[in-house]
Amino acid sequence: MSSPLSREEVAKVAKLARLRITDAELEQFTEQLGQILEHAHDMTSLNLADVEPTGHPFGLINVMRDDVVRPSLDRDAVLAEAPASEDGRFAVPRIMGEAP
Amino acid sequence: MTLPNGWEMVVGLEVHTELKTATKMFCGCANAFGSEPNTNICPVCLGLPGSLPVLNKMAVELAMAIGVALHCTIAPSTFHRKNYFYPDMPKDFQISQYDLPINSRGYLDLPDGSQISVERAHLEEDTGKSTHLGGTGRIHGADRSMVDYNRSGVPLVEIVSGPDIRSAAQARAYASELRGILIATGASDGRMEEGSMRFDANVSVRKSGEPFGTRCEIKNLNSLRSLQRAIDYEALRQIEVLEEGGSIRQETRHWDENRGETSTMRVKEEAEDYRYFREPDLVELSPDQAWQDRVRAALPPMPAARRSRLEELLGDPSDAQRDAIGTVVELDLDGFVISAAQAKADVAIALARSANEIAADIENVAKLSTEAFVATVLMEQKGELSATQAKKVLGVLLESGGDPSTIAKALGFEQMGADALGDLVAKCIEENPSEWQRYREGDDKLSQFFIGQIMKLTKGQANGKSVIAELQQRK
Known part of the structure; x- marks a missing residue:
């Protein structure tokens, strides 16, 4: 049977995730991801007419907290973990485009 | 502005407003403008591994208040991850609402009688703030970018209008009325200069009666004036392209306030694929009817109702008085006029003094007591003070407070016999x-x-x- 997923689709997903993969990996992931999709596809053989779609496995709703301020982290400790910082800010390589 | 040769513009607005909560959307860090950079950050809003978001109840409540004020349907909703790579979002995704927003299908009535549909008003988190150093200051050419995550995770509501707006002036009127509503609900402080309210405009043009044209999105307009200018500019640009036989490319454009023009920021293409998927760390949000009713009952009067009240007090207001009423309600000064009316003082005088003298010195309004204002209006109306004198007395009251008759005496405004x-x-x-x-x-x-x-x-x-x-x- 034909693969449920094309190489092009996998290449696109990799590009969106900023992953550089080799041709061999592209081959391998296309097959592996295809198997996962096929497995999920098994569900179509079941009669699920009376089953409600599951949004979340826990079945909980409205999990919320009160609007009360809690202490934040110490800035110096946080910035010490960053590759670079300046004037209390994270320094990052220059940005080529504007935010989406 | 009237467009040439039978062209018509079609505009839809996306308005982002930060919510006036004490804490961020998904963590207990303070939601405060103007703090020292990176002092309101924690593992959740920094996207550190293992941290989990927990929804802020007040943010939900304020979003519902916006929904009620805009006549939306409040429905069970879910959260999604909008995935993209940009340093303003340390998680590499923004939590937003996608196919199931909390508020949908509402509308907003404008003072001129037109109605603009509201497609949705959904919850999402704000991003961090980046400053680009080096180069020319514009993003291209910067050597490096500095990021402050204090704003990362601040609760936002994005209000998306239908493509119902037909002029830049109408877009401005919509944005202005919406701002008044957001302030009245207590959801937002409406401070555009601090970025707590921002606009994106989708603009296309067509010949009247024809199908919609290709639209361009103008990003991050942060004043009513920029909004209006950018839309007018963009519509004329598109008309020029089309009349010269060209076609409009769907793209995101940047508004340059100084040059008064828009320019291409990026062309919509594959990179726009945000790979939305359900945020697995958040469950469904489904406010029950009782909660919705409480929010509805607690909603204060909206600007339109407040304007009507003043119009009724005046009887048959002139155009100038209608403008004054608009100003007074926008600046939250209508309480002065209503108090004057309750004290049987002259409503027209109270309105004029509020819309002119108080409005001109609005940052000092806290020093002016309602009693002192009403007393001044009464003195003017009885002829104990001339209009000029009453204005001067109000000036002193706004500067330093006090008792109007004492101030009048001190200024030598003895009543002329x-x-x-x-x-x-x-x-x-x-x-x-x-x-x-x-x-x-x-x-x-x-x-x-x-x-x-x-x-x-x-x-x-x-x-x-x-x-x-x-x-x-x-x-």
Whole structure:
């Protein structure tokens, strides 16, 4: 049977995730991801007419907290973990485009 | 502005408003503008591994208040991850609402009677703030970027209008009315200069009656003036392209306030694929009817209702008074006018003083007590103060507070005795016999001439109404 997923689709997903993969990996992931999709596809053989779609496995709703301020982290400790910082800010390589 | 050659613009607005909560959307860090950079950050809003978001109940409540005010349906909703790579979002995704927003299908009525549909008003988190150093200051050419995550995770509501807007002026009116509503609900402070309210405009053009044209999105307009200018510019640009036989490319454009033009920021293509998927760390949000009812019941009057109230108090307001009412409600000064009306003071005077003198000194409004304001209006209306004097008294009240009659005395605004005024009027009549003759023959406009003369003689201390009374006595 034909693969449920094309190489092009996998290449696109990799590009969106900023992953550089080799041709061999592209081959391998296309097959592996295809198997996962096929497995999920098994569900179509079941009669699920009376089953409600599951949004979340826990079945909980409205999990919320009160609007009360809690202490934040110490800035110096946080910035010490960053590759670079300046004037209390994270320094990052220059940005080529504007935010989406 | 009217577009040339039968062109029509089609505009939809996306308005982002930060919510006035104490804490961020998904963590207990303070939601505060102007803090030292990176002092309101924690593992959740920094996207550290293992951290989990927990929804802020107040953010939900304020979003619902916005939904109710915009006549939306409040429905069970879910959260999604919008995935993209940009340093303003340390998680590499923004939590937003996608196919199931909390509020949908509402509308907003504008003062001119038109109605703009609201497709949705959904919850999402704000991003961090990046500053680009080096180069020219614009993003291209910067050597490096500095990021402050204090804003990362601040709760936002994005309000998406339908493509119902047909002019830049209407877009501005919509944004302005929406701002008033957001402030009235208590959801937002509406401070555009601090970025707590921002606009994106989708603009396309077509010949009237034809299908929608290709649209361009203008990003991050942060004043009503920029919004209006950018939309007008963009519509004319598109018309020019089309009339020269070109076609419009769907793209995101940047508004340059100084140059007064838009330019291509990025072309919509594959990179726009945000790979939305359900945020597995958050469960469904489904406010029950009782909670919705509580929010609805607690909603204060909206600007439209507040304007109507003042219009009713005035009876049949002039256009200028309608403008004044708009100003007074926008600046939250209508309480002064209503208090004046309740004290049986002259509503027209109270409105004029609120829309002019108080509005001009709005940052000091906290120093002006309602009682002092009403007392000043009453003094003006009884003729104890001329209009000019009343304005000066209000100026002092706004500067330093106090008691209006004490201030009037201190300023030397002793009421001019009826005798003294009568003498002046008599003198004026004697010196201007031909004007007096015409006035007596029924040319009422000349009362203004005599008021002007008396004002000159008294350096503005006289009361116009008393002058007219004196004139009429002598007729």
